[in-house]
Amino acid sequence: MTDRPSRPVRVRFAPSPTGSLHIGGLRTALFNYLYARRHGGSFILRIEDTDQKRFDPTALQTLMEALQWAGLQWDEGPEVGGPYGPYVQSERLAIYQQWANWLVENGKAYKDFNANTRPADVPFDKEARKQAYREKAARNEPLTITPPSCRDLTPDEVAEREARGESYVIRFKMPQSGETIVQDYIRGEVRFDNQTQQDAILLKEDGYPTYHLAHVVDDYLMQISHVMRANEWLPSYPLHAQLWWAFGWEMPIYVHLPVMLNPNGKGKISKRNPPKDKFGNIIPVMVHDYIAAGYLPEAMVNFLTNIGWNFGDEREKFTQAEAIERFDLDRINEANSAYPVEKLQWLNGEYIREMEPLELAKRLKPVLEKAGYEVNADFLLKVVPLVQTRIKSLNDIIPMAGFLFREEFIPATADLLIQKKMDAAQTAMALQRSLEILSALKDFSTAALQEAIQPLTESLGLTNSQLFGVLRVAVTGQTISTPTFETMDILGQAVSIARLKQALETLRSSLEKPIPA
RNA sequence: GGCCCUAUCGUCUAGCGGCCUAGGAUGUCACCCUUUCAAGGUGAAGACACGGGUUCGAACCCCGUUAGGGCUACCA
Numbered sequence: 296m297t298d299r300p301s302r303p304v305r306v307r308f309a310p311s312p313t314g315s316l317h318i319g320g321l322r323t324a325l326f327n328y329l330y331a332r333r334h335g336g337s338f339i340l341r342i343e344d345t346d347q348k349r350f351d352p353t354a355l356q357t358l359m360e361a362l363q364w365a366g367l368q369w370d371e372g373p374e375v376g377g378p379y380g381p382y383v384q385s386e387r388l389a390i391y392q393q394w395a396n397w398l399v400e401n402g403k404a405y406k407d408f409n410a411n412t413r414p415a416d417v418p419f420d421k422e423a424r425k426q427a428y429r430e431k432a433a434r435n436e437p438l439t440i441t442p443p444s445c446r447d448l449t450p451d452e453v454a455e456r457e458a459r460g461e462s463y464v465i466r467f468k469m470p471q472s473g474e475t476i477v478q479d480y481i482r483g484e485v486r487f488d489n490q491t492q493q494d495a496i497l498l499k500e501d502g503y504p505t506y507h508l509a510h511v512v513d514d515y516l517m518q519i520s521h522v523m524r525a526n527e528w529l530p531s532y533p534l535h536a537q538l539w540w541a542f543g544w545e546m547p548i549y550v551h552l553p554v555m556l557n558p559n560g561k562g563k564i565s566k567r568n569p570p571k572d573k574f575g576n577i578i579p580v581m582v583h584d585y586i587a588a589g590y591l592p593e594a595m596v597n598f599l600t601n602i603g604w605n606f607g608d609e610r611e612k613f614t615q616a617e618a619i620e621r622f623d624l625d626r627i628n629e630a631n632s633a634y635p636v637e638k639l640q641w642l643n644g645e646y647i648r649e650m651e652p653l654e655l656a657k658r659l660k661p662v663l664e665k666a667g668y669e670v671n672a673d674f675l676l677k678v679v680p681l682v683q684t685r686i687k688s689l690n691d692i693i694p695m696a697g698f699l700f701r702e703e704f705i706p707a708t709a710d711l712l713i714q715k716k717m718d719a720a721q722t723a724m725a726l727q728r729s730l731e732i733l734s735a736l737k738d739f740s741t742a743a744l745q746e747a748i749q750p751l752t753e754s755l756g757l758t759n760s761q762l763f764g765v766l767r768v769a770v771t772g773q774t775i776s777t778p779t780f781e782t783m784d785i786l787g788q789a790v791s792i793a794r795l796k797q798a799l800e801t802l803r804s805s806l807e808k809p810i811p812a
Numbered sequence: 813g814g815c816c817c818u819a820u821c822g823u824c825u826a827g828c829g830g831c832c833u834a835g836g837a838u839g840u841c842a843c844c845c846u847u848u849c850a851a852g853g854u855g856a857a858g859a860c861a862c863g864g865g866u867u868c869g870a871a872c873c874c875c876g877u878u879a880g881g882g883c884u885a886c887c888a
Binding site: 309310311313343345346348349417419424425428429430431432433464479482485486487488491492493496498499500501503505506510525526527528529530531532533551553554556558560561562563573598601602603605607608609610611612628629630631632633634635636637638640641642644648682683684685686687695745758759760761762763764766767768771773774775776777778779780 | 816818819822825836847848851881883885
């Protein structure tokens with residue numbers, strides 16, 4: 296098989312709007328998008344909102360925001376429209392009902408009136424669910440209501456029960472013997488024994504379709520050429536294939552993508568059990584958390600493209616345009632992968648470092664403003680070179696250089712001011728002498744500061760690290776900060792000197808205090 | 813429990829029967845640079861899950877075991 300498509304490429308991303316976009320969903324969308332662009336095809340966004348219980352009115356907007364942030368513009372779908380709309384499934388109910396009835400009329404599906412045999416709610420939690428299945432199996436109880444007794448009702452019986460106003464669902468008549476052989480682009484042929492299959496519900500009691508029906512009908516009507524979806528759908532693929540065959544429609548190519556697992560490889564990455572990094576920090580799962588955390592869309596896209604697929608040439612860093620040029624289905628991995636967050640950190644840092652300072656400033660501005668700082672563009676541009684190699688995410692600028700944008704200054708305590716192998720008296724002396732020099736300075740530029748202060752290390756018998764460290768903490772209030780002289784330059788002479796004096800005061804009062812026992 | 817998928821350094825991956833004494837990246841560690849933190853430079857440690865086949869030859873093909881993941885809903 297080759298991934299040269301035999302018909303116009305039309306792929307879709309079909310999320311269920313239950314919240315913000317999941318990071319795994321973004322990757323699925325991305326693979327679809329890359330493939331569409333690679334072959335000059337169309338990328339379609341379809342909203343699968345057929346579960347009224349999980350309806351979230353804000354989700355659609357958030358979802359589209361996330362896709363747009365990542366630069367995945369859809370050619371057809373909500374807002375942009377298209378020739379095969381509507382693209383929201385809840386607006387297509389009549390279509391699904393029509394086709395469900397067509398299946399019934401043609402003997403491929405049937406009305407099931409046994410609403411009272413509906414199984415109790417399946418536990419949502421994965422472990423609990425698994426446990427429930429195990430227990431049922433141990434008691435030799437049927438796991439589900441198979442086979443439903445309405446499968447072989449006569450037309451008269453059906454008409455009679457319908458006339459009585461009994462509610463029903465429409466179930467698919469799955470073949471009860473033989474096997475269903477399906478083709479997955481990545482895995483090849485997969486076989487399922489039909490005896491292990493059940494008659495899935497296509498149309499619910501409320502008239503809404505299930506995913507199974509809706510996606511087949513829509514993919515047909517929208518002329519989808521490739522169904523690229525997460526591999527958790529593989530077990531229901533035989534159902535879907537049988538549906539295509541029952542309708543007599545030409546099937547698209549199905550591509551079951553590997554999924555992303557928690558960083559420790561245990562379980563699918565999920566927001567319900569948020570994964571943690573090695574420091575115990577929660578790793579975001581939703582795209583919006585990454586936006587809020589200051590990740591760059593270009594880094595995110597690069598990162599995600601590298602999981603389950605790789606660029607080749609041993610290149611880790613590439614643009615989306617470059618990825619489009621050589622994206623192919625044949626090199627998609629079949630195995631799931633643990634979510635490698637640390638690579639995202641690294642890549643994000645790489646993108647920050649190679650960015651034009653002006654561009655970085657533009658992206659940093661809203662972050663600072665969100666933190667409550669007023670930002671002068673020229674001033675920010677002076678700060679950018681000092682933070683560019685030091686931040687891995689946009690938000691890192693707050694702890695690193697937030698003090699430059701704050702009105703109020705939080706002075707350091709004496710123990711922070713005192714550097715390694717120094718005492719309070721020595722530190723005070725260093726500050727005193729520095730103050731004398733700096734007060735007299737006419738030129739307060741980085742180079743001049745360096746030149747003026749440097750000789751002091753020798754006369755005080757200190758290392759650069761010690762003396763500059765004292766000044767750093769005095770001026771920034773932090774032990775980790777932007778470089779000392781550059782920072783003083785930006786802060787200006789008056790502010791710098793005021794802070795040095797303040798530090799000196801802190802040390803003097805600590806010297807006067809009796810040493811605690 | 814049943815069914816399905818998967819298995820190369822900690823992690824993401826290259827490899828598609830001889831180019832493999834298994835390559836890259838990240839992470840880790842060491843050293844250099846150094847004004848803290850970074851960045852940068854140099855280097856090190858680190859993997860074909862296991863057992864059978866097939867073959868002159870196997871990380872690559874087949875079978876089994878083990879492990880992981882998924883599905884088993886009137887959720888997608």
